[in-house]
Amino acid sequence: MKKEFVRYIRSLQDTLTEALEAVDGTATFQEDQWERPEGGGGRTRIIENGSVFEKGGVNISEVHGTLPESMQTYFGVQDANFFACGLSLVLHPKNPFVPTVHANWRYFEMYDQQGDIVDQWFGGGLDLTPYYLFEEDVIHFHKTCKAVCDKHDDSFYSNYKERCDSYFYNTHRNEARGVGGLFFDYLKKTPQRSMQDWYDFVTEVGDSFLEAYLPIVKKRKDLSYDQKQRDWQEIRRGRYVEFNLVHDKGTLFGLKTNGRIESILMSLPPHVQWRYDHHPEPGSEEEKLLNVLQHPKNWV
Amino acid sequence: MKKEFVRYIRSLQDTLTEALEAVDGTATFQEDQWERPEGGGGRTRIIENGSVFEKGGVNISEVHGTLPESMQTYFGVQDANFFACGLSLVLHPKNPFVPTVHANWRYFEMYDQQGDIVDQWFGGGLDLTPYYLFEEDVIHFHKTCKAVCDKHDDSFYSNYKERCDSYFYNTHRNEARGVGGLFFDYLKKTPQRSMQDWYDFVTEVGDSFLEAYLPIVKKRKDLSYDQKQRDWQEIRRGRYVEFNLVHDKGTLFGLKTNGRIESILMSLPPHVQWRYDHHPEPGSEEEKLLNVLQHPKNWV
Numbered sequence: 001m002k003k004e005f006v007r008y009i010r011s012l013q014d015t016l017t018e019a020l021e022a023v024d025g026t027a028t029f030q031e032d033q034w035e036r037p038e039g040g041g042g043r044t045r046i047i048e049n050g051s052v053f054e055k056g057g058v059n060i061s062e063v064h065g066t067l068p069e070s071m072q073t074y075f076g077v078q079d080a081n082f083f084a085c086g087l088s089l090v091l092h093p094k095n096p097f098v099p100t101v102h103a104n105w106r107y108f109e110m111y112d113q114q115g116d117i118v119d120q121w122f123g124g125g126l127d128l129t130p131y132y133l134f135e136e137d138v139i140h141f142h143k144t145c146k147a148v149c150d151k152h153d154d155s156f157y158s159n160y161k162e163r164c165d166s167y168f169y170n171t172h173r174n175e176a177r178g179v180g181g182l183f184f185d186y187l188k189k190t191p192q193r194s195m196q197d198w199y200d201f202v203t204e205v206g207d208s209f210l211e212a213y214l215p216i217v218k219k220r221k222d223l224s225y226d227q228k229q230r231d232w233q234e235i236r237r238g239r240y241v242e243f244n245l246v247h248d249k250g251t252l253f254g255l256k257t258n259g260r261i262e263s264i265l266m267s268l269p270p271h272v273q274w275r276y277d278h279h280p281e282p283g284s285e286e287e288k289l290l291n292v293l294q295h296p297k298n299w300v
Numbered sequence: 301m302k303k304e305f306v307r308y309i310r311s312l313q314d315t316l317t318e319a320l321e322a323v324d325g326t327a328t329f330q331e332d333q334w335e336r337p338e339g340g341g342g343r344t345r346i347i348e349n350g351s352v353f354e355k356g357g358v359n360i361s362e363v364h365g366t367l368p369e370s371m372q373t374y375f376g377v378q379d380a381n382f383f384a385c386g387l388s389l390v391l392h393p394k395n396p397f398v399p400t401v402h403a404n405w406r407y408f409e410m411y412d413q414q415g416d417i418v419d420q421w422f423g424g425g426l427d428l429t430p431y432y433l434f435e436e437d438v439i440h441f442h443k444t445c446k447a448v449c450d451k452h453d454d455s456f457y458s459n460y461k462e463r464c465d466s467y468f469y470n471t472h473r474n475e476a477r478g479v480g481g482l483f484f485d486y487l488k489k490t491p492q493r494s495m496q497d498w499y500d501f502v503t504e505v506g507d508s509f510l511e512a513y514l515p516i517v518k519k520r521k522d523l524s525y526d527q528k529q530r531d532w533q534e535i536r537r538g539r540y541v542e543f544n545l546v547h548d549k550g551t552l553f554g555l556k557t558n559g560r561i562e563s564i565l566m567s568l569p570p571h572v573q574w575r576y577d578h579h580p581e582p583g584s585e586e587e588k589l590l591n592v593l594q595h596p597k598n599w600v
Binding site for chain 1 (some may be wrong): 332348472552561568569574577
């Protein structure tokens with residue numbers, strides 16, 4: 001399973017960066033290979049200053065070794081060894097009408113002292129963060145998510161959609177980071193479902209990413225925008241930073257356990273603004289977005 | 301003590317905002333008075349888009365009531381009532397040659413069920429975050445800090461200077477947020493020192509703020525700078541955001557206990573950049589600053 005999923009994320013990284021470069025048309029991904037002193041490493045691919053993508057990363061990592069202390073406490077185990085691998089991506093488009101997107105698919109194994117697997121699970125998802133609300137775009141994104149889910153279980157979409165809404169939530173602002181998508185974790189073997197079943201589900205979600213996101217990019221990337229709309233995008237990006245640095249478990253875990261900082265913080269947007277007590281004008285397009293973020297809704 | 305310190309911070313807020321407006325010459329502080337549903341409130345004063353100060357706040361608050369649950373755990377008490385008041389300021393100048401400054405002076409009381417004081421202490425300090433290193437400016441700032449400390453105790457400066465260096469430290473970057481200053485907390489009554497002694501010390505530190513900071517502002521505010529220097533400032537401001545959102549106990553406490561978000565996050569800079577794996581050129585002025593942040597030194 002480990003080998004199979006590693007092979008999958010490596011190949012998916014190639015597929016994604018190639019397709020994204022083709023859409024961008026100008027910039028290419030720069031690759032950094034890195035090693036983790038305690039075991040494993042990763043392949044970080046970053047795009048900057050593109051025609052479409054102002055900043056983004058499509059990163060994979062495979063790490064293993066002794067479970068860091070903070071994670072031992074978290075999982076309630078002692079002296080365990082682990083293996084973890086995954087693909088993480090964040091794309092911050094230049095045009096405020098193109099939404100930011102985040103996705104992640106990961107696999108985790110935990111071993112006893114004899115090296116036998118004592119626990120294993122998949123996790124991940126994908127979610128969309130628009131600056132302006134085009135309902136048809138959000139519906140398209142969620143429909144794609146739902147179609148993959150429905151192939152596996154009728155309950156998956158509503159379940160993982162709801163978990164996405166509650167996870168990517170800035171509690172200190174009382175608003176969602178974006179318009180959601182899917183979020184799942186601890187997908188473990190059950191009497192009804194094998195690890196192979198979960199593998200099939202997670203990889204099919206991964207395979208659906210371009211279909212979920214690219215049509216939106218293509219439809220909006222050439223719309224013209226003004227400085228006010230760009231300012232709004234940069235202010236909203238501030239909320240993205242707030243979520244990632246204050247609430248996101250993966251980011252904080254990485255920062256506090258000596259992860260590769262530059263690969264983790266590739267998620268932060270290139271240009272960001274904070275203004276004191278900023279509120280969009282009543283009835284504006286900006287306020288329309290805020291209303292949806294404050295009251296997450298069903299899109300399909 | 302409570303009344304006396306509240307009177308002090310109210311008057312200090314006036315003194316500071318008046319002096320800062322005079323230096324800025326263009327922008328004035330806008331005031332927001334707010335109330336805390338659970339008891340107390342504050343007076344937030346924000347300056348934006350000035351000639352000198354791009355964004356900043358000089359805020360006071362006086363809050364009281366039942367100690368929030370998270371704080372009960374933190375202090376190891378149950379069902380306590382508390383009173384807390386303080387002044388917090390952060391100033392982000394426009395010119396990259398003028399350092400950002402932060403300061404805070406606060407007083408805390410804890411009561412038993414009969415309303416008797418069971419604990420009380422002062423805390424606070426001031427610290428400087430330059431984007432370019434003018435050694436004479438840093439020496440001036442620290443000399444001013446040391447002069448106030450030395451009036452009270454020979455050990456204060458070295459002790460509180462060191463605590464400042466270790467508190468304002470981005471562990472995930474292995475670098476200090478800035479070049480330090482003073483940081484002290486839990487200044488409580490001892491056989492040698494009464495609360496009135498601590499009051500005198502803390503208010504004298506407060507009174508020294510303008511003397512520590514304004515001469516630096518005046519000396520650097522009209523230096524000309526180019527886009528590269530401005531970019532460097534915005535990238536370094538990103539580290540400021542990282543510290544405040546990931547590590548700063550006061551910010552996180554506020555965000556997680558329903559504090560007034562806009563007053564807390566006034567500390568975030570107006571324009572910020574994140575670039576992937578950015579490193580200053582070897583031998584550059586930018587690298588000179590980094591070296592000092594990576595190896596905090598003694599300035600006086």
